[in-house]
Amino acid sequence: MSAETSWLIAGTVPVPDFPLQDGAWRVDAQDPATLFSQGTAVPVFRGTAALLAAACLCCEVLGAPPPGAVLAGDTGRGRGSRAVYAHLTKTMQERAERGITFHYLMPDVRWHNRLLDAVRRRPVRPTLVADAGFMYAAKMSGFAAEYDLFTPDAGEMAFLADERAPHPFYTRGFLLHEDQRVPELIHAAYEGKNAAKHLLVKGETDFVVEQGAIAAEITTPMVPFLEPIGGTGDTVAGIASALLASGVPMVRACILAARVNRVMGALASPTPATQIADLLRHLPEAARLVLQERDASAALVR
Amino acid sequence: MRIRDAVHAFLGGRASEKRAKTEEPKAGGPEKDGAGSDCGRAFLVFEHTGEVMRAEQLLKRAGLSVAVKGPPPELRTGCDMVVEFPLVEELAAMKALSAGKVRPLSVVPVRGALLEPVSLFQIRDYGEWLMARAANMKITAEKKSGRIVNVSGGGCPDVPYLAASLVGKHLWGPDAAPEPRETGHTLCGYALQLAYEEVKRRLS
Numbered sequence: 001m002s003a004e005t006s007w008l009i010a011g012t013v014p015v016p017d018f019p020l021q022d023g024a025w026r027v028d029a030q031d032p033a034t035l036f037s038q039g040t041a042v043p044v045f046r047g048t049a050a051l052l053a054a055a056c057l058c059c060e061v062l063g064a065p066p067p068g069a070v071l072a073g074d075t076g077r078g079r080g081s082r083a084v085y086a087h088l089t090k091t092m093q094e095r096a097e098r099g100i101t102f103h104y105l106m107p108d109v110r111w112h113n114r115l116l117d118a119v120r121r122r123p124v125r126p127t128l129v130a131d132a133g134f135m136y137a138a139k140m141s142g143f144a145a146e147y148d149l150f151t152p153d154a155g156e157m158a159f160l161a162d163e164r165a166p167h168p169f170y171t172r173g174f175l176l177h178e179d180q181r182v183p184e185l186i187h188a189a190y191e192g193k194n195a196a197k198h199l200l201v202k203g204e205t206d207f208v209v210e211q212g213a214i215a216a217e218i219t220t221p222m223v224p225f226l227e228p229i230g231g232t233g234d235t236v237a238g239i240a241s242a243l244l245a246s247g248v249p250m251v252r253a254c255i256l257a258a259r260v261n262r263v264m265g266a267l268a269s270p271t272p273a274t275q276i277a278d279l280l281r282h283l284p285e286a287a288r289l290v291l292q293e294r295d296a297s298a299a300l301v302r
Numbered sequence: 303m304r305i306r307d308a309v310h311a312f313l314g315g316r317a318s319e320k321r322a323k324t325e326e327p328k329a330g331g332p333e334k335d336g337a338g339s340d341c342g343r344a345f346l347v348f349e350h351t352g353e354v355m356r357a358e359q360l361l362k363r364a365g366l367s368v369a370v371k372g373p374p375p376e377l378r379t380g381c382d383m384v385v386e387f388p389l390v391e392e393l394a395a396m397k398a399l400s401a402g403k404v405r406p407l408s409v410v411p412v413r414g415a416l417l418e419p420v421s422l423f424q425i426r427d428y429g430e431w432l433m434a435r436a437a438n439m440k441i442t443a444e445k446k447s448g449r450i451v452n453v454s455g456g457g458c459p460d461v462p463y464l465a466a467s468l469v470g471k472h473l474w475g476p477d478a479a480p481e482p483r484e485t486g487h488t489l490c491g492y493a494l495q496l497a498y499e500e501v502k503r504r505l506s
Contacts (some may be wrong), residue, residue: 012459013462014459014460014462014463014465014466043466044467045462045466046453046454046461046462047459047461047462048462049462074459074460075459075460075463075485075487076352076458076459076460076463076464076485076487076488076491077350077352077487078459081459104457104458104459104461104462105459106458106459106488107457107458109378117426126379131457132456132457132458133457133458133459133490134457135457136457140378153437153438153455154437155437155455156438156457159438164417165417166372166378166382166417167372167489168420168437168438168457168489168493169372169383169419169420169437169438169489169490169492169493170372170417170418170420171420171437174420194492222429224430225427226444227433227440227454228426228428228431228433228440228451228454229452229453229454230385230452230453230454230455230465230469231454232454233454233455244370271430271431272428272431272433272442272451272452273431273444273451273452274452275452275469277455
């Protein structure tokens, strides 16, 4: 781990036997299809690699130090996830990062609770962001409210709203048009104490929520082909992490992240067959454009 | 994910035995909850979700009426499922599983409501491409060729691995992609299998 990094990303990569690595990664802005670290290369296809690549690219634009990452190979059996859980639990008291984004980890409530307990024992509590499998575990644990930000999509919002569902696969009432039901799902999630302090709900409309109240709705630019492209949700979480790492306040960071992701998509003119690395090529330009928007958040906040 | 500990606690220690056992129903038969109708069903518990997917396939091939469900709260660890089947057909079920070299940790009579998986699909037509969604997983294929162009959604760690094995391959033909159930291990992997079957059914 490095004291130079102010933010940590924890997740897995779909590479069998990839050993646990705790350190800094870099990505080439001209060719963001691969992440590099000390002679190791990981393809940026989707998942934590996409989140980390987006965070690295955004940090570069912001002039912030790149995030560190704890990664291990996991193809679904959970071995790599358990290695990440165990390593973070063991090293948490020595870590210096002021924020952590937890991502593609096998949802495992027992390991989640051990790790959260280690986080609680830190003298200064880090900002906690959860997405993907770790968010599922955080919700199921009953400690969702201890997190600062969840970044669900509209379907996962229905999962957070269903107090009984242990995984999106079992969400009751997971029917149609969740996008149109997001406000009521947000209300239900907070009623059931199954939401973080803030939510960035990704969908046709992106909702930024603070303590149960909708703080902003982002609808432009509308890029209809983003939904089928694997990794576009991961990049939003990565961009938000980079903005938080550079000191942007939470609500503004979420608004800007949603905007940057949409502008990145619009610049790429994607089809449903476009891959995430093709979008990431446009992230630096998208970030610069959005950050230049005068009073971007003020214009969007309700 | 490992659920052995939870099973052990739930069954009072019997789950740690190497061979699967059926818990004896209480005198008077299985309890009925308010909803009733669970009498005569049982569920099979496995160590990994990947085994659940293989067991479901084996049991269906053997002609058993099975359904994948969410386990009761005592057994949940976060990403797991069980196979519900008619208790009276336990012998046939165990034979089919044994032939397929899949061994359950335990067989438990159903005593309460199990969680129902999401059963509806959402379809989005993008002109040249069709996207099918099951639960939190989406798969998109080119209509004309059946080529899988993207996989999105999900949060379990086999999703990126499965996506890498699917994208660029076809739903049918000599370059057919492996079915997600062959290499998937999680609920997201199972949901992707359902979405895969749906998009294939619609485009075949």
